[in-house]
Amino acid sequence: MAINAYAASAAKGRLEPFTYEPGPLGPNEVEIAVTHCGICHSDLSMLNNEWGMSQYPLVPGHEVIGTVAAKGAMVKDLPIGQRVGLGWQSGSCAHCEWCRSARQQLCAQEEDTIVHRHGGFADRVRATADFVLPIPDALPSAEAAPLLCAGNTVYSPMIRHNVNGNMRTAVVGIGGLGHIAVQFLAKTGCEVTAISSSHNKDEEARSLGASSFIATKGTDELKKAEGRFDYIISTVSASLPWNDYIAALRPQGVLVIVGAPDAEMQIGPFPMILKEKTVAGGRAGAPWDITRMLDFAARNNVKAIVEKYPFAKVNEAMERLHSGKARYRVVLEA
Ligand code: NAP
Numbered sequence: 001m002a003i004n005a006y007a008a009s010a011a012k013g014r015l016e017p018f019t020y021e022p023g024p025l026g027p028n029e030v031e032i033a034v035t036h037c038g039i040c041h042s043d044l045s046m047l048n049n050e051w052g053m054s055q056y057p058l059v060p061g062h063e064v065i066g067t068v069a070a071k072g073a074m075v076k077d078l079p080i081g082q083r084v085g086l087g088w089q090s091g092s093c094a095h096c097e098w099c100r101s102a103r104q105q106l107c108a109q110e111e112d113t114i115v116h117r118h119g120g121f122a123d124r125v126r127a128t129a130d131f132v133l134p135i136p137d138a139l140p141s142a143e144a145a146p147l148l149c150a151g152n153t154v155y156s157p158m159i160r161h162n163v164n165g166n167m168r169t170a171v172v173g174i175g176g177l178g179h180i181a182v183q184f185l186a187k188t189g190c191e192v193t194a195i196s197s198s199h200n201k202d203e204e205a206r207s208l209g210a211s212s213f214i215a216t217k218g219t220d221e222l223k224k225a226e227g228r229f230d231y232i233i234s235t236v237s238a239s240l241p242w243n244d245y246i247a248a249l250r251p252q253g254v255l256v257i258v259g260a261p262d263a264e265m266q267i268g269p270f271p272m273i274l275k276e277k278t279v280a281g282g283r284a285g286a287p288w289d290i291t292r293m294l295d296f297a298a299r300n301n302v303k304a305i306v307e308k309y310p311f312a313k314v315n316e317a318m319e320r321l322h323s324g325k326a327r328y329r330v331v332l333e334a
């Protein structure tokens with residue numbers, strides 16, 4: 001049966017109704033009937049071909065919530081009708097060392113939901129069953145959708161870098177990813193500082209769990225935070241004065257970069273050498289990371305703050321993200 005989606009036919013193009021035939025369902029595949037799809041900044045970057053890997057027609061959408069509509073013969077779990085989610089990754093080889101150690105995001109043959117295949121701005125979307133994950137009952141669908149990419153991307157580095165409640169942490173960029181990162185860190189017991197362009201989001205960041213706030217534009221507040229944080233996560237889609245953030249780390253502190261500006265980083269090695277600091281990249285993690293993240297979110301009441309749009313208003317919804325005014329994640333709802 002044909003899938004009804006929204007696709008752009010060229011870089012920076014409008015999303016228009018687009019129908020495609022998905023072909024026979026593979027034995028390890030699941031077809032999801034989409035009820036909700038969050039809009040990540042990466043959807044916008046892919047639409048605009050900012051990373052040079054987009055293929056058109058491009059159907060964005062990789063923060064999917066829906067129900068299992070069909071499944072291949074080899075899929076033993078995931079009953080028809082089960083509520084499930086799908087994030088950035090939709091497949092992998094399943095037998096390399098990375099897949100076998102629950103680090104499928106590092107598989108050389110990893111397949112991403114909107115790269116060279118069609119994503120969740122559609123009535124249905126397909127993925128390998130391993131990447132289709134049950135959603136805990138405590139999480140409402142619209143508020144859970146952004147957890148599938150934004151939540152996963154900020155939670156996975158916390159696992160990898162052993163973030164714990166003794167740490168002083170900071171989140172740079174209070175957008176879709178950042179507002180969820182503040183919640184995860186605060187609920188872990190960390191001290192959390194929100195670092196944002198201006199003081200506009202101060203009150204809301206504190207209501208999400210931040211105990212202090214730094215505004216960067218036209219202030220010296222960041223410079224005053226020298227040597228303060230064990231862990232900083234940058235979710236900003238633009239280049240930053242990276243050396244100032246490295247200076248804001250305590251000895252052996254870690255700066256994790258998940259926001260994806262398309263620009264070189266100029267960093268001085270000496271502060272890193274002398275105080276044993278680390279600059280690390282982070283990306284949306286494996287299914288096991290997502291499962292643990294969803295469980296943590298359900299038990300600790302971590303939810304995205306969302307603005308809902310019907311699928312038919314997808315271009316307005318994309319424009320809302322582009323404007324930078326969304327508080328904090330735009331979600332399409334069927
Ligand atoms: P978003 O909702 O647009 O939030 C980004 C935030 O960054 C904005 O709210 C703003 O926060 C800040 N910002 C934006 N432009 C800025 C500028 N020029 N200077 C300083 N701050 C700026 O985007 P998102 O969906 O959270 O995604 C954030 C980034 O993460 C994107 O680059 C996206 O592609 C990337 N991403 C990466 C992964 C991964 O696997 N590594 C996964 C998902 C997304 P303030 O208002 O607080 O300043």
Ligand code: ZN
Pocket residue numbers: 040041042043062088149150
């Ligand atoms: Zn994303």
